[in-house]
Amino acid sequence: MEDCDMPEANVYGFQARRPKTERLLTLMKEIHKQEDLTPKRLAEKLGVSERTVYRYLRLLENNDLLAKRYSRRQRQYVLEPQTSLEPIRFTPQEALALEIAASNPAIMQGSIFAKDLQSAMNKIRSMLDAATQREVERLKQHVSIDTDTYANYFAFQTIMLTLQNAFALRRKVRIRYWAASTNQEEEIIIHPLHLTFREHHWYLLAFSERHGEVRLFRVSRIREAEMLPQKFRKPTRFDPDTWFERSWGVWGKTDEVIVKIKFSPRVAHIVKDTHGRRFYKMEMQPDGSMICTAETYGTKEISWWILSWGADAEVLEPEYLRQEFAKVTQAMAALYTPQTAAGTHEGV
The missing domain is CATH 3.30.70.240 (Alpha-Beta Plaits)
Incomplete structure (x- = not known):
């Protein structure tokens, strides 16, 4: 039987009898809206007391379903940058689609998404019941993806992580790069703009301060990468799709x-x-x-x-x-x- 709290009278005097699970989901939705999240307002929305609101919040936080703090300046709850999503149910076909996508070597072999994707898939697998797990395993025998990579990107995890942080913080990066055209290593300060997987390799589109233009860098040729304290402004008209619009492979923006x-x-x-x-x-x-x-x-x-x-x-x-x-x-x-x-x- 669905777990229910005892009916509590809210400020309007009516009794709230919704199941506890429904109240918790409603609470998470309200917090994700980031609108008027005072304890009093949340209590009114749920039809419970403010004391129960605090108890629900502790329950969600203890189960890693929510990360929030109370802003005294705003006088309301705000979400922390890292937070969890609401519980989601998957059909066997949906779980299979995620399994197949996650098996793509281009994503799982050392990309900036590999660690988080593996963690997410482990969580999804742990939530599937035995029958659904068997169905997914059965379907996986008939579907596969093989997007080969021509470099071991596990060896470049540190560089990929540096680029990921630079994207988030809009920070410049100093790289030591082996240029195939000159067969020499160069030290270049770049503004990282876009990461793309094409022709079996990860490539970085970045503005090069040395060359004064946006250039393409193969990640496997970056020997070192150091994020600098200086920030940069992303060009307003930069569009990676336009860059590759008439590219036969990966080279773009030439005659x-x-x-x-x-x-x-x-x-x-x-x-x-x-x-x-x-x-x-x-x-x-x-x-x-x-x-x-x-x-x-x-x-x-x-x-x-x-x-x-x-x-x-x-x-x-x-x-x-x-x-x-x-x-x-x-x-x-x-x-x-x-x-x-x-x-x-x-x-x-």
């Missing part, structure tokens, strides 16, 4: 280039099905081939992708990229051209 590619009949439908969203125009040809047109930031990333299709992809435009491909394919052909007896390599 925009129109690239036209012809795919052979053998792969045309595969390209259309798997990569069609990347092109703004796709034209099927009478012979079954397909001409695709893309607008992208620079040509380096899309060039690597085009080369992965081998002889089934031909660059039509721009002309300079077509010439570059001619040089690359000639160099590749030379690697596989049979050598003369005098010029053969030993051990091949």
